[in-house]
Amino acid sequence: MKITSKEVEHVARLARLDLAADEVERMTGQLDTILNYVAKLDEVDTTGITETTHTRKPGNAFREDAVRPSLPREKALANAPRQNGEAFVVPKIIS
Amino acid sequence: MDIYSLTLGQAKEKLDRGELSSRELTEAVLARIDAVEDRVRAFLHLDPEGALARADEADRLRKEGRAGELLGIPLSLKDVLCTATMPTTCGSRMLENFVPPYDATVVRRLRDAGAVILGKVAMDEFAMGSTSENCAFQTPVNPWKDGYVAGGSSGGSAAAVAADEGFASLGSDTGGSIRQPASLCGIVGMKPTYGRVSRYGLVAFASSLDQVGPLTKDVRDCALMMNVIAGHDHRDSTSIDREVPDYTAALVDGLRGIRVGIPGEYFGDGLDPEVERTVRRGIDMLRDAGAEIVEVSLPHTEYCVAVYYLIAPAEASSNLARYDGVRYGFRDRDAQSLIDMYRSTRSRGFGDEVKRRILIGTYALSAGYYDAYYKKASRVRTLIQEDFTTAFTDCDLVVSPVCPTPSWKIGEKSDDPLALYLSDILTISANLAGIPAISVPCGFSDDGLPIGMQMQAAHFNEEILLRAAHNLEQRAGMLGRRPPLP
Numbered sequence: 041m042k043i044t045s046k047e048v049e050h051v052a053r054l055a056r057l058d059l060a061a062d063e064v065e066r067m068t069g070q071l072d073t074i075l076n077y078v079a080k081l082d083e084v085d086t087t088g089i090t091e092t093t094h095t096r097k098p099g100n101a102f103r104e105d106a107v108r109p110s111l112p113r114e115k116a117l118a119n120a121p122r123q124n125g126e127a128f129v130v131p132k133i134i135s
Numbered sequence: 136m137d138i139y140s141l142t143l144g145q146a147k148e149k150l151d152r153g154e155l156s157s158r159e160l161t162e163a164v165l166a167r168i169d170a171v172e173d174r175v176r177a178f179l180h181l182d183p184e185g186a187l188a189r190a191d192e193a194d195r196l197r198k199e200g201r202a203g204e205l206l207g208i209p210l211s212l213k214d215v216l217c218t219a220t221m222p223t224t225c226g227s228r229m230l231e232n233f234v235p236p237y238d239a240t241v242v243r244r245l246r247d248a249g250a251v252i253l254g255k256v257a258m259d260e261f262a263m264g265s266t267s268e269n270c271a272f273q274t275p276v277n278p279w280k281d282g283y284v285a286g287g288s289s290g291g292s293a294a295a296v297a298a299d300e301g302f303a304s305l306g307s308d309t310g311g312s313i314r315q316p317a318s319l320c321g322i323v324g325m326k327p328t329y330g331r332v333s334r335y336g337l338v339a340f341a342s343s344l345d346q347v348g349p350l351t352k353d354v355r356d357c358a359l360m361m362n363v364i365a366g367h368d369h370r371d372s373t374s375i376d377r378e379v380p381d382y383t384a385a386l387v388d389g390l391r392g393i394r395v396g397i398p399g400e401y402f403g404d405g406l407d408p409e410v411e412r413t414v415r416r417g418i419d420m421l422r423d424a425g426a427e428i429v430e431v432s433l434p435h436t437e438y439c440v441a442v443y444y445l446i447a448p449a450e451a452s453s454n455l456a457r458y459d460g461v462r463y464g465f466r467d468r469d470a471q472s473l474i475d476m477y478r479s480t481r482s483r484g485f486g487d488e489v490k491r492r493i494l495i496g497t498y499a500l501s502a503g504y505y506d507a508y509y510k511k512a513s514r515v516r517t518l519i520q521e522d523f524t525t526a527f528t529d530c531d532l533v534v535s536p537v538c539p540t541p542s543w544k545i546g547e548k549s550d551d552p553l554a555l556y557l558s559d560i561l562t563i564s565a566n567l568a569g570i571p572a573i574s575v576p577c578g579f580s581d582d583g584l585p586i587g588m589q590m591q592a593a594h595f596n597e598e599i600l601l602r603a604a605h606n607l608e609q610r611a612g613m614l615g616r617r618p619p620l621p
Binding site: 043047051052054055056057058059067070071073074075078080081082084086090091092093094095096100101103111115116118119120121122128130131132 | 233234235236237329330343369372373375435437438440441442444445452456459460461462463464465466468471472473475476477478479481482485490491493494497498501508510511512513514515516517518520552553556567568569594
């Protein structure tokens with residue numbers, strides 16, 4: 041086994057997902073199959089090979105640090121499940 | 136010939152010559168959608184009033200002597216592209232009622248060119264899938280055969296264009312999501328070079344792989360769409376500032392001096408014999424057009440699925456962290472604490488495949504596994520890129536099938552995630568290497584299902600793809616072939 045149901049539960053917690061018991065079982069089986077498959081990468085010798093995280097040529101995309109128009113507040117809030125006209129409203133964090 | 140079955144290029148000519156108005160064009164397409172949509176099931180959101188209003192405006196502008204590359208042309212958008220006037224669901228319950236506050240840059244470019252946006256089309260949830268069955272709302276059906284998949288994740292785009300429900304569509308391609316459905320539905324689909332087309336307003340799946348591109352009825356239409364959508368955008372820091380050519384100028388007859396590379400690794404086990412036969416016949420057509428055919432090798436091809444299904448989920452797990460019920464989208468309103476709200480919102484808002492990929496990605500990035508999985512995959516990704524660099528010293532384009540098989544029955548592969556992942560083997564490498572690739576109709580299976588040919592070229596060599604695709608199109612006898620719809 042590459043991954044146990046306990047590890048799946050742990051990863052789900054990290055990703056803020058609740059999984060029902062049957063979901064944990066099913067996902068564990070599927071993830072195990074997938075991880076067994078990707079283990080074939082162990083066959084490849086990658087000594088001294090640098091990682092590619094992006095195919096764009098290295099270098100940053102700089103711009104002038106100047107004030108420009110941005111999304112008005114009411115538009116930014118318009119899709120919020122709860123808001124008070126000024127901010128996003130969420131359940132109480134500290135009781 | 137019915138108005139709706141014109142190509143985009145033909146419709147544009149008729150508009151330019153005053154033989155048709157945009158209203159007539161748009162009404163014909165809306166009537167077509169009305170007639171076939173029950174069977175095709177491509178549209179998640181249709182805006183007939185908005186489309187007709189835009190069409191009338193286009194007609195008025197044209198009378199005033201104004202022009203636009205797509206002035207008055209009706210087309211559709213994959214529901215992954217933000218539209219300020221329409222919902223953008225990404226095929227997910229999570230964004231069921233989301234209307235973005237702005238247009239994606241590509242949408243803005245289409246509107247500025249005068250296009251008439253018909254509506255938004257179905258896709259796998261957050262573009263994760265190869266059949267569009269992961270769409271939370273409906274599964275588009277292949278216009279060529281009832282009950283068969285249109286492919287994915289841009290399945291709605293491909294089905295709509297193949298069924299003449301609009302003259303083109305924009306899709307997105309992270310591992311083949313434009314090319315594979317184009318191939319399964321018998322149309323043209325291009326994934327441009329990473330950085331060629333702005334991704335601003337494209338809902339992010341895997342940011343180092345995602346690219347927007349056109350799905351069209353023929354190669355000329357693909358070039359026309361590229362002329363409008365390509366170019367630098369200061370809102371997308373990965374977009375590259377580089378001159379945009381007139382892509383239609385690339386459509387020259389003949390391929391003398393062009394070297395076509397055939398990678399043995401792409402014609403291996405698991406390739407359907409009908410697909411192989413059809414694509415090899417297509418290669419003969421390229422030779423007839425004057426191309427020189429050479430053998431090339433892409434030795435790390437067998438690892439690309441493994442690399443992709445670590446890197447793409449890793450990036451997705453990070454990108455999809457934003458769906459927390461706070462700023463937009465679904466929220467479980469019954470949750471009492473903030474953490475409970477995050478957890479129940481995400482658990483109820485996301486479908487199975489999205490959860491699966493978030494779990495894989497989170498695992499691959501988690502302490503203790505990062506080196507073994509994410510880092511290792513990123514190193515093999517370098518080797519896959521180097522394979523292409525080497526191959527492109529011996530050839531100008533690499534030719535292969537797009538998908539190992541023609542379309543299959545809806546439901547047939549939906550219980551086996553890995554089997555479905557493996558069907559992406561021929562399209563994934565282009566995303567990992569950031570190179571452009573196109574799918575062009577090449578022939579049919581004995582069952583009458585379309586089979587596409589994939590062409591891949593070096594960075595920013597879209598023109599050579601279009602030229603080769605145009606020459607294949609002239610010989611393959613697929614132009615004007617339409618699916619058996621009412």
